[in-house]
Amino acid sequence: MTPASILAARLDDLLERAQEDTGAVSPVWMDDLRAVVELARGLDPYLESMSTPESPALAELARRTAAEDWNGPSGHGVLEQEMLSGHVEGQLLKTLVHASRARRVLEIGLFTGYSALAMAEALPDDGRLVALELDAGVAAFARRCLDGAPAGARVDIRVGPAADALSALVEAGETFDLIFVDADKGGYRGYLDTALDGGLLAEHGLVVVDNTLMQGQPWTSGPSTVNGTAIAEFNAAVAADPRVEQVVVPLRDGLTLIRRVTGSHA
Numbered sequence: 001m002t003p004a005s006i007l008a009a010r011l012d013d014l015l016e017r018a019q020e021d022t023g024a025v026s027p028v029w030m031d032d033l034r035a036v037v038e039l040a041r042g043l044d045p046y047l048e049s050m051s052t053p054e055s056p057a058l059a060e061l062a063r064r065t066a067a068e069d070w071n072g073p074s075g076h077g078v079l080e081q082e083m084l085s086g087h088v089e090g091q092l093l094k095t096l097v098h099a100s101r102a103r104r105v106l107e108i109g110l111f112t113g114y115s116a117l118a119m120a121e122a123l124p125d126d127g128r129l130v131a132l133e134l135d136a137g138v139a140a141f142a143r144r145c146l147d148g149a150p151a152g153a154r155v156d157i158r159v160g161p162a163a164d165a166l167s168a169l170v171e172a173g174e175t176f177d178l179i180f181v182d183a184d185k186g187g188y189r190g191y192l193d194t195a196l197d198g199g200l201l202a203e204h205g206l207v208v209v210d211n212t213l214m215q216g217q218p219w220t221s222g223p224s225t226v227n228g229t230a231i232a233e234f235n236a237a238v239a240a241d242p243r244v245e246q247v248v249v250p251l252r253d254g255l256t257l258i259r260r261v262t263g264s265h266a
């Protein structure tokens with residue numbers, strides 16, 4: 001679910017209720033309501049249809065992810081099919097890798113490998129993407145999917161808690177041109193600090209952080225989940241951080257693009 005999909009569903013619901021209760025809403029207001037429903041409903045399909053189609057390998061990975069029973073006996077625990085980023089977000093990530101001419105990419109939160117493969121497809125032949133994943137079962141699933149994809153060999157999967165893997169990467173003196181953060185929301189601040197202060201982010205590198213709109217929870221007055229609170233705190237911390245410049249892109253559940261301000265290298 002994204003702010004746009006929630007808005008579309010709630011407007012749909014309002015329209016349905018207004019149609020059932022004839023006379024409660026004036027015809028002029030009904031026309032306005034139909035117009036905003038059309039606007040909200042049509043956004044995601046329009047973005048899909050106007051963006052470059054996904055590659056056959058990405059489509060196959062998405063199909064295999066959708067076919068898996070995430071609540072079944074093999075027990076992937078808290079994982080769910082909806083975690084997959086998908087076509088338009090994958091295309092944005094791919095474009096960012098191309099445009100930044102990234103050669104080394106780090107992903108924190110692999111799941112079944114969709115965003116990893118989208119970015120790997122934009123890397124040069126000698127480019128490499130290191131992907132961190134806590135769950136060994138889903139990492140093995142991703143590996144099987146990636147092994148059947150032309151760019152899959154560029155993805156190097158590390159299984160275990162991201163914080164440990166990041167420490168090992170810092171220790172090894174590794175740097176990355178683009179870092180995509182898409183794992184446990186409570187870990188985001190630590191991951192960004194390690195990227196900036198541990199030297200993982202290359203001098204002109206870009207950090208891309210997923211789900212920073214968290215279904216609208218950071219700015220709406222309804223109840224907030226643990227993830228919603230973590231994201232609200234993360235966003236406020238980034239907004240007040242003199243080390244970086246950032247922009248929140250309202251695509252899907254929100255992506256924040258962050259770059260280090262020149263001269264603030266640790």
Ligand SMILES: C[S@@+](CC[C@H](N)C(=O)[O-])C[C@H]1O[C@@H](n2cnc3c(N)ncnc32)[C@H](O)[C@@H]1O
Pocket residue numbers: 079083084085086108109110111112113114115116132133134135138160161162163182183184187
């Ligand atoms: C939203 S999914 C990633 C989706 C993926 N980037 C994509 O686009 O398809 C989040 C993933 O992060 C993993 N994860 C959660 N906590 C983690 C941690 N502490 N370290 C590493 N991975 C973690 C989860 O197991 C899950 O697979």
